Amino acid sequence: MSEAVLHEVHLIGCGLIGTSMALDLRAKDVKVTLEDSVSTNLAEAIKLGAGSTEAQDSPDLVIVAVPPSAVSEVVIAALEKYPEALVIDVASVKTPIFDALDAAKIDLTRFISTHPMAGKELTGPENANAGLFKNKVWAVIKEQNQTPALVLELIHLLGAKPVHLSAIEHDKAVALTSHTPQLLASVLASLIAEADEAELCLSGQGLLDMVRIAGSDSKLWSDIVMLNTANIVAHITALQAKLTNLVEILESSETSTTKDELITLIEQGNSGLAKLKQIQDRNLS
Amino acid sequence: MSEAVLHEVHLIGCGLIGTSMALDLRAKDVKVTLEDSVSTNLAEAIKLGAGSTEAQDSPDLVIVAVPPSAVSEVVIAALEKYPEALVIDVASVKTPIFDALDAAKIDLTRFISTHPMAGKELTGPENANAGLFKNKVWAVIKEQNQTPALVLELIHLLGAKPVHLSAIEHDKAVALTSHTPQLLASVLASLIAEADEAELCLSGQGLLDMVRIAGSDSKLWSDIVMLNTANIVAHITALQAKLTNLVEILESSETSTTKDELITLIEQGNSGLAKLKQIQDRNLS
Numbered sequence: 001m002s003e004a005v006l007h008e009v010h011l012i013g014c015g016l017i018g019t020s021m022a023l024d025l026r027a028k029d030v031k032v033t034l035e036d037s038v039s040t041n042l043a044e045a046i047k048l049g050a051g052s053t054e055a056q057d058s059p060d061l062v063i064v065a066v067p068p069s070a071v072s073e074v075v076i077a078a079l080e081k082y083p084e085a086l087v088i089d090v091a092s093v094k095t096p097i098f099d100a101l102d103a104a105k106i107d108l109t110r111f112i113s114t115h116p117m118a119g120k121e122l123t124g125p126e127n128a129n130a131g132l133f134k135n136k137v138w139a140v141i142k143e144q145n146q147t148p149a150l151v152l153e154l155i156h157l158l159g160a161k162p163v164h165l166s167a168i169e170h171d172k173a174v175a176l177t178s179h180t181p182q183l184l185a186s187v188l189a190s191l192i193a194e195a196d197e198a199e200l201c202l203s204g205q206g207l208l209d210m211v212r213i214a215g216s217d218s219k220l221w222s223d224i225v226m227l228n229t230a231n232i233v234a235h236i237t238a239l240q241a242k243l244t245n246l247v248e249i250l251e252s253s254e255t256s257t258t259k260d261e262l263i264t265l266i267e268q269g270n271s272g273l274a275k276l277k278q279i280q281d282r283n284l285s
Numbered sequence: 286m287s288e289a290v291l292h293e294v295h296l297i298g299c300g301l302i303g304t305s306m307a308l309d310l311r312a313k314d315v316k317v318t319l320e321d322s323v324s325t326n327l328a329e330a331i332k333l334g335a336g337s338t339e340a341q342d343s344p345d346l347v348i349v350a351v352p353p354s355a356v357s358e359v360v361i362a363a364l365e366k367y368p369e370a371l372v373i374d375v376a377s378v379k380t381p382i383f384d385a386l387d388a389a390k391i392d393l394t395r396f397i398s399t400h401p402m403a404g405k406e407l408t409g410p411e412n413a414n415a416g417l418f419k420n421k422v423w424a425v426i427k428e429q430n431q432t433p434a435l436v437l438e439l440i441h442l443l444g445a446k447p448v449h450l451s452a453i454e455h456d457k458a459v460a461l462t463s464h465t466p467q468l469l470a471s472v473l474a475s476l477i478a479e480a481d482e483a484e485l486c487l488s489g490q491g492l493l494d495m496v497r498i499a500g501s502d503s504k505l506w507s508d509i510v511m512l513n514t515a516n517i518v519a520h521i522t523a524l525q526a527k528l529t530n531l532v533e534i535l536e537s538s539e540t541s542t543t544k545d546e547l548i549t550l551i552e553q554g555n556s557g558l559a560k561l562k563q564i565q566d567r568n569l570s
Contacts, residue, residue: 218551273474
């Protein structure tokens with residue numbers, strides 16, 4: 001691994017994630033060339049100093065940072081256009097990408113699928129920043145036997161920590177920890193959208209934190225969610241069962257039982273939060 | 286109002302909220318005497334410099350900062366023991382307190398019910414801090430024609446902003462913006478508690494923010510929730526209907542409709558978040 005050195009990276013897709021990666025790489029003196037089908041995104045990324053559009057010599061690494069539903073097509077084109085380069089993607093859903101590449105009978109030797117667990121509720125290059133990946137987990141899909149050193153170098157260079165898992169494991173995990181919470185935040189925020197202003201006059205930081213990610217981009221997130229529906233529906237169904245049980249507890253006339261069962265629920269939540277914090281701390285230690 | 290001056294405050298209940306208020310008042314050179322039925326809480330609050338237990342001369346103001354289900358009883362005793370003082374409470378639920386005081390035929394002339402919209406997922410005097418109420422909204426229940434100047438002085442002294450509303454309006458508002466989100470965070474965190482560790486390895490800040498308040502104290506929160514069940518059940522039922530609709534959208538075989546409806550949901554969430562931020566900004570401007 002010590003021999004791999006990133007010299008030149010070609011970025012396809014100058015959104016929040018791609019541009020943030022490019023800014024980090026530029027700060028580490030890696031040459032970055034940029035490409036985006038949306039000319040305003042490309043212009044903004046160049047303005048920010050994320051790289052240039054000059055002809056690539058021969059990139060070591062091509063980063064495909066386009067919306068999930070476009071990834072497989074762009075990866076196939078990149079593997080063909082850059083026959084010497086490794087190609088990675090950074091999409092939030094994995095199984096459908098591998099399905100599409102398998103269906104197209106693509107040799108996956110030079111393709112590594114990855115997903116940095118970093119983001120914002122804001123999108124576009126104008127919200128990008130270097131440092132976005134520092135101390136974040138970065139999923140690497142282990143369809144290959146070994147992750148190429150160059151990919152690990154990229155992740156380390158950006159201050160992130162690689163976590164290796166399969167595409168199926170990845171999609172199950174993000175359904176629980178990212179996609180379902182995202183939709184739940186949207187549902188809660190849509191209840192706020194319908195509420196009278198008088199009902200909102202006493203809101204504080206707790207609610208704001210819970211709906212922060214409801215500010216996310218609707219086109220990007222509908223794209224992500226549609227590629228992982230079965231896993232998400234399983235979690236929403238589990239949530240619904242818990243909410244139905246909660247309503248039964250609240251409507252029970254046995255107040256001492258209600259109190260005990262509410263305490264049990266809140267303590268389960270205490271445990272869940274403690275478990276989450278412990279895993280996050282351990283992942284990043 | 287300019288003539289009212291807080292000289293001496295007696296605090297009953299040295300938990301997070303009460304002790305934080307006392308620390309703020311001490312920093313402004315207001316004399317504070319302390320009382321708590323739990324001796325360890327009292328000792329901790331004294332150690333932190335929140336006040337003393339020396340005999341009160343004649344407090345201008347008595348602050349009742351005990352758990353909601355104990356408030357009415359403590360308020361009745363305080364009104365009797367301190368016949369010259371104003372008595373306020375700071376509980377998270379209002380209607381049951383007024384119901385109990387009305388049932389006991391208490392003269393409410395010297396009682397003002399209030400609720401600072403500040404807190405933490407942590408409890409107890411050991412987590413208290415001065416400044417907790419700075420730039421926070423502070424509900425004042427307008428059962429009286431006019432809020433006494435001393436109460437407004439207290440709120441301003443602690444850097445908060447008073448919002449006047451009725452007990453019924455208060456309980457409806459906090460059901461939506463505090464109690465339902467609190468339970469939703471617990472429900473989501475309880476799903477995490479049941480999950481395999483492998484499913485949690487990719488979690489990030491978004492999920493952590495959504496479940497932060499799931500760390501709240503189970504005894505305090507079961508107490509609060511049980512005093513506002515009808516309002517809470519109405520919101521949970523509305524959430525359930527939205528989740529049922531979401532599952533139908535996700536399971537639909539018409540992908541173009543699914544995409545459109547997901548975009549609509551996420552955009553409703555965008556609007557809800559924007560509305561919430563706007564109201565919070567306006568409240569505190």
